[in-house]
Amino acid sequence: MTENVIEVRGLTTRFGSHVVHEALDLDLRRGEILGVVGGSGTGKSVLLRTIVGLIRPAKGSVRVLGQDVSALSGQARESLERRWGVMFQDGALFSALSVQENVEVPMRSVPNLAPDQRQSLAQLKVSMAGLPWSANDKYPAELSGGMKKRAGLARALALDPEIVFLDEPTAGLDPIGADAFDRLIVGLRDALNLSVFLVTHDLDTLHACCDRVAVLAERKVLTTGTMAEMLDVDHPWVHEYFHGPRARAPDKGKE
Numbered sequence: 001m002t003e004n005v006i007e008v009r010g011l012t013t014r015f016g017s018h019v020v021h022e023a024l025d026l027d028l029r030r031g032e033i034l035g036v037v038g039g040s041g042t043g044k045s046v047l048l049r050t051i052v053g054l055i056r057p058a059k060g061s062v063r064v065l066g067q068d069v070s071a072l073s074g075q076a077r078e079s080l081e082r083r084w085g086v087m088f089q090d091g092a093l094f095s096a097l098s099v100q101e102n103v104e105v106p107m108r109s110v111p112n113l114a115p116d117q118r119q120s121l122a123q124l125k126v127s128m129a130g131l132p133w134s135a136n137d138k139y140p141a142e143l144s145g146g147m148k149k150r151a152g153l154a155r156a157l158a159l160d161p162e163i164v165f166l167d168e169p170t171a172g173l174d175p176i177g178a179d180a181f182d183r184l185i186v187g188l189r190d191a192l193n194l195s196v197f198l199v200t201h202d203l204d205t206l207h208a209c210c211d212r213v214a215v216l217a218e219r220k221v222l223t224t225g226t227m228a229e230m231l232d233v234d235h236p237w238v239h240e241y242f243h244g245p246r247a248r249a250p251d252k253g254k255e
């Protein structure tokens with residue numbers, strides 16, 4: 001049986017009286033890339049933040065790698081957090097630190113890791129994210145949008161995570177840069193056996209990367225399935241998204 005590395009059950013999330021999710025269920029299977037899509041404001045980023053414990057659910061449970069995220073605290077929580085990495089939409093880099101220093105930040109929590117080992121490991125992650133050696137010493141303000149995203153990805157990979165969360169990784173990239181990023185995600189998943197929770201609006205990314213897609217609408221995960229299965233879903237938003245003017249033939253991404 002396929003192992004779920006994330007299991008969200010009956011999740012309700014709200015800000016005051018504004019209910020974002022209600023009775024939402026979602027699974028991420030080990031080794032898959034799951035694309036999470038939905039209209040603007042449907043709660044994709046809030047879901048990501050809730051799964052990683054930055055937002056407390058009003059109801060329901062979030063289990064990551066078999067453990068209930070909101071029931072953990074202290075060291076148990078920190079140990080679990082080391083098993084995932086998050087790439088936020090804008091990279092969320094520390095502006096006063098170089099790329100290499102940014103990647104070293106999560107490594108500082110690892111006991112007995114000497115500074116020179118930490119530096120070498122950070123440089124390795126920077127290369128794995130497809131950045132040139134010269135990027136190590138650059139500051140975020142000196143990077144292009146695409147380089148910032150790669151630096152954010154390098155930091156997400158800092159602690160050899162099992163799960164990587166990516167929030168709109170190709171937003172703002174030109175099509176060639178976005179295509180390169182898609183390939184990088186698939187390459188890293190294959191090489192590192194990652195499970196990937198990928199929030200995106202980018203249909204090309206869904207075609208190129210995702211094993212399954214989860215559609216957020218009406219405060220829940222309305223449907224999950226392969227891209228081919230999405231074409232048969234009889235819901236107005238899902239139909240418009242996958243058949244609309246920006247959609248394309250499902251086999252085009254495999255050219």
Ligand SMILES: Nc1ncnc2c1ncn2[C@@H]1O[C@H](COP(=O)(O)OP(=O)(O)OP(=O)(O)O)[C@@H](O)[C@H]1O
Pocket residue numbers: 015020038039040041042043044045046047
């Ligand atoms: N900290 C917060 N406080 C209050 N409301 C919030 C907060 N964070 C998000 N929201 C609200 O929750 C809803 C979902 O936001 P979220 O950012 O998850 O949407 P999204 O699906 O990721 O949208 P987009 O595709 O535009 O990035 C929105 O209505 C947003 O205004």
